[in-house]
Amino acid sequence: MTEYNDDQWTSKSEQKRDDLVLQELGQSLMELKQGEQQRLPLSDALKKGLEEARRITSNEARRRHSLYIGRLVRESDSELIEKALASLKDPFRQQRLSNWVDQIANSEQARDADDTLQQILQAFPHGDRQQLRNLTRNALKAKVPDLTTATPEAKDKFKRERRKLMNYLNQLDKTAPLY
Template sequence: MSDPKQHGQDEPISKSQRKRDVEARQDLGEELVNLSVDTLKKMNLPEDLFQAIRDCKRFTAHGAIKRQKQYIGKLMRDVDPEPIEKHLSVLKGESNEHNAWLHLLERWRERLLTDDAMLPTFLADFPGADVQLLRTLIRNARKEKLENKPPKSSRTLFQAMKEVIPEPGVPKRQNDSEDEEA
């Protein structure tokens, strides 16, 4: 006979552990209910879960909301929670990968604003960038800085770079036609 301690995966999960898992999934579902519909669309949730969350948002009666959140928790049992938790940690600013990506964007913006020779390097690394838009934003950002104006173009440059430089671990957005169907 083999020792049961060697086969940790074969041991049954305790009732208490199952209950903790169910409650954790319910809590995760509750966090999803608090997000905007646009944010939820970016998460690529299963359609039935997405619809249940949307339904919960429109309920006003306390009892109906409570039942719907329990139903969302039930649907969450069939969903891998790891990508959802990862996306939520990014939204909360707790993700090291996300923070590193933001720092990368900031470094690139500073390089582009201080050195004209960096634009060809940036374009070589990220060929999908709109060259004309970048040049305009860089020129305007430099002008704003010299005139001590608010850094509107610098912020717009940062946003444009966010579209070009992919965030690690985040799936690409679905095309807009699929978003409109939901």
């Protein structure tokens, strides 16, 4: 007598649906820019396949190649790739960076912004603590207490220092590994 283990068995239709999902994941990987692809946890074979996909212009060849990419995704850690891709396409990423800049700008002194700086460094461990502290200190030094009575030069300086801080956070976000 043979025993069937329902946990191990999957129907052919279910396998096809899973393969279709992985193929769509592969197509979304093919649409990414090269710099974004480098941030993802991809196997060497998958990286080579995606590099080759950039050279393919024919629609039919691209469709066949997307099947190949889907197979490569299936062979690699697809769950890790999906998580990294989701964090790459996170719509609240820019809002989070803006909130951090606002929290720093609303601080009275540099010491008041230490909690925010710690949050930033936890999110981006590759960030330079000293540079981040300098940018924070410069932004707080350029801060004007009352925007209505401030001179245009003081307003421009504060905006410039704030923009420098925001640009640094954007740079950290673009270079952060997603895995």
